[in-house]
Amino acid sequence: MKVYFSKFISGVEEVVEDFLTKQKTEILHIEDGVVIYKSDKNLNDINQIDFFNSNLILLYSFKNIKPNLKNLTKIALNVSSKASFLKKIKLNISNKREGFKVISILENNPKQIDIRTLSKIENKILKLKTLYLDIKKPKVELWIIIRRSGIGMVGLKKITKPKLKIKREKGTIRYELAAILSVLSDPKKNDVVLDPFAGSGVIPIHRASFFPFEKIIAAEGLEIDVKNLKQKIRKSRKRIDVQLSNALDMNLLKDGSVSTIITDPPWGEFKKHTKISEFYKKMLFEFCRVLKQKGKIVLLLSASIEFEEIVKNNFQDKLKILKKYNILVSGKKAIIYKITKI
Numbered sequence: 001m002k003v004y005f006s007k008f009i010s011g012v013e014e015v016v017e018d019f020l021t022k023q024k025t026e027i028l029h030i031e032d033g034v035v036i037y038k039s040d041k042n043l044n045d046i047n048q049i050d051f052f053n054s055n056l057i058l059l060y061s062f063k064n065i066k067p068n069l070k071n072l073t074k075i076a077l078n079v080s081s082k083a084s085f086l087k088k089i090k091l092n093i094s095n096k097r098e099g100f101k102v103i104s105i106l107e108n109n110p111k112q113i114d115i116r117t118l119s120k121i122e123n124k125i126l127k128l129k130t131l132y133l134d135i136k137k138p139k140v141e142l143w144i145i146i147r148r149s150g151i152g153m154v155g156l157k158k159i160t161k162p163k164l165k166i167k168r169e170k171g172t173i174r175y176e177l178a179a180i181l182s183v184l185s186d187p188k189k190n191d192v193v194l195d196p197f198a199g200s201g202v203i204p205i206h207r208a209s210f211f212p213f214e215k216i217i218a219a220e221g222l223e224i225d226v227k228n229l230k231q232k233i234r235k236s237r238k239r240i241d242v243q244l245s246n247a248l249d250m251n252l253l254k255d256g257s258v259s260t261i262i263t264d265p266p267w268g269e270f271k272k273h274t275k276i277s278e279f280y281k282k283m284l285f286e287f288c289r290v291l292k293q294k295g296k297i298v299l300l301l302s303a304s305i306e307f308e309e310i311v312k313n314n315f316q317d318k319l320k321i322l323k324k325y326n327i328l329v330s331g332k333k334a335i336i337y338k339i340t341k342i
């Protein structure tokens with residue numbers, strides 16, 4: 001069993017814990033966007049867990065460390081002087097010659113340790129003849145971290161190709177977040193999935209790539225975006241129907257024809273004079289129409305929207321909020337809602 005350290009979107013600890021427990025993984029520690037766990041999987045398999053955005057093989061860990069540069073340097077010196085240091089690295093790299101780089105991180109931000117300590121640790125690693133210094137395109141990274149919580153860690157990261165290659169455009173949802181939304185929808189093979197605000201299609205492409213389904217519909221209201229969406233979906237080679245339609249009046253969809261809605265609606269005013277609360281009210285009416293009974297909605301919304309009020313005042317007998325997760329999206333407070341049609 002190896003010990004891993006993985007980063008994910010802060011706020012969804014419960015989802016990650018649930019997922020890892022089902023994978024027969026022993027969780028050693030979980031906090032704000034970070035989990036340390038024991039697993040018999042290799043790093044390549046761990047790298048395929050798509051809601052993790054960084055995975056390290058943990059070599060050393062420390063508790064109750066004050067997060068400052070002095071302690072970051074201390075950890076670097078401490079581990080590199082251990083007899084086990086090179087052995088642990090060697091055990092976890094391939095026999096091929098690969099470039100490496102040392103990365104130091106203080107409270108989630110890169111923080112350079114002093115050059116003498118850095119050279120010392122690099123020179124030590126260079127004793128392993130299979131590794132050479134490559135600060136531009138390393139294949140292996142040694143991370144030295146102190147988190148705000150006082151946890152210090154030294155781990156190895158291997159740079160691998162992402163499983164799903166989608167070039168991220170401005171305004172599109174992060175791939176790791178789309179993965180969390182998909183998982184939260186409790187995917188099943190007979191699902192008819194709809195994203196009525198598909199934009200560039202990250203959510204439907206992710207859903208189609210990693211879970212079984214009967215049908216996936218990606219709908220978008222802007223003609224120009226639909227062209228782009230069609231291109232993206234063609235490239236992804238996934239079986240997804242694309243529709244140009246207004247999410248407030250999806251006349252191409254019959255009543256009760258959809259089992260799952262996973263979506264990221266606009267956070268601001270869509271058209272002049274349309275109040276966002278009115279927009280969401282109309283949206284939920286239309287969602288209730290197309291959803292079958294016990295159908296699911298997974299919604300990503302800005303935390304500033306009085307969404308729960310809208311549900312309480314207008315949909316009390318139609319929709320039930322099962323769960324909510326407070327997260328940050330590009331530094332803005334957001335909420336993921338998991339809802340069911342009663």
Ligand SMILES: C[S@@+](CC[C@H](N)C(=O)[O-])C[C@H]1O[C@@H](n2cnc3c(N)ncnc32)[C@H](O)[C@@H]1O
Nearest residue numbers: 172173197198199200202220221246247264266
């Ligand atoms: C927040 S973006 C979704 C981004 C998408 N998840 C992605 O990763 O590309 C919201 C999308 O909803 C579309 N939209 C806004 N109002 C709409 C409406 N009434 N009907 C359908 N689409 C709409 C916008 O054009 C935009 O592409």
